[in-house]
Amino acid sequence: MRIPQKMNPNSVNALFGALLFLMGAWLAWSVIQVNIDLDDGYATLTNACFHLGQSEHYYSNRAPLLAILLMPAEILKSALGLHPTDVRVAHAFMAILYLAYLIGTWVILVRLHGRDLSTLVGYTAALATPVFFSYAPFLSHDIFPGFLALWMVYLADAQLRIPSLGRW
Numbered sequence: 001m002r003i004p005q006k007m008n009p010n011s012v013n014a015l016f017g018a019l020l021f022l023m024g025a026w027l028a029w030s031v032i033q034v035n036i037d038l039d040d041g042y043a044t045l046t047n048a049c050f051h052l053g054q055s056e057h058y059y060s061n062r063a064p065l066l067a068i069l070l071m072p073a074e075i076l077k078s079a080l081g082l083h084p085t086d087v088r089v090a091h092a093f094m095a096i097l098y099l100a101y102l103i104g105t106w107v108i109l110v111r112l113h114g115r116d117l118s119t120l121v122g123y124t125a126a127l128a129t130p131v132f133f134s135y136a137p138f139l140s141h142d143i144f145p146g147f148l149a150l151w152m153v154y155l156a157d158a159q160l161r162i163p164s165l166g167r168w
Contacts, residue, residue, distance in 0.1 A: 007117040015120055016106060023102060023128060027095035027136055034138070037087045041139035045090060048074045066139065069097070087139070094139055101143045102127060108154045 037045075040062060047067035049055035052074055073093040077086060106123060113119045159167050 009115040012115050012117060012120055019124060020102060024099055027098055030136060031088055031092045031095050034091060035086060035088050037138050044139055045070060090139055098136055098143060101147055105150060108150055112154060112157060
């Protein structure tokens with residue numbers, strides 16, 4: 001079977017939609033099935049509780065950004081009366097962040113490289129890997145540095161094409 005060099009953008013959109021659906025389904029399944037986290041995930045949730053005044057403990061080995069982002073998940077968990085070690089609400093919140101990351105990354109790649117099969121293959125190779133499927137169910141801040149690096153590449157490319165003092 002010969003892979004076409006250029007593909008109809010609508011076909012690429014359909015393939016991306018199918019891939020996004022599969023990754024979203026994996027995240028949804030993970031939210032339902034995985035009610036455990038690694039030790040740093042629990043430390044992050046403890047720090048979120050600390051910021052909410054629900055805990056006296058703070059783990060200084062965890063950066064505060066993810067704990068602050070997970071504060072609404074902890075508020076919802078408390079409102080629902082869930083057990084303190086139940087991490088499914090936090091996992092659901094992270095699944096939403098992951099989906100936003102997946103969509104945002106695709107948008108940036110399409111702007112830089114166009115909506116064709118090679119862009120989709122590169123995207124799939126980079127994001128739909130065992131690393132994604134290993135870490136996606138857990139509370140991981142690893143998506144932020146990657147997205148920030150990709151955003152900086154996008155801004156640098158835009159700056160080189162059309163210099164702007166505001167972008168600089």
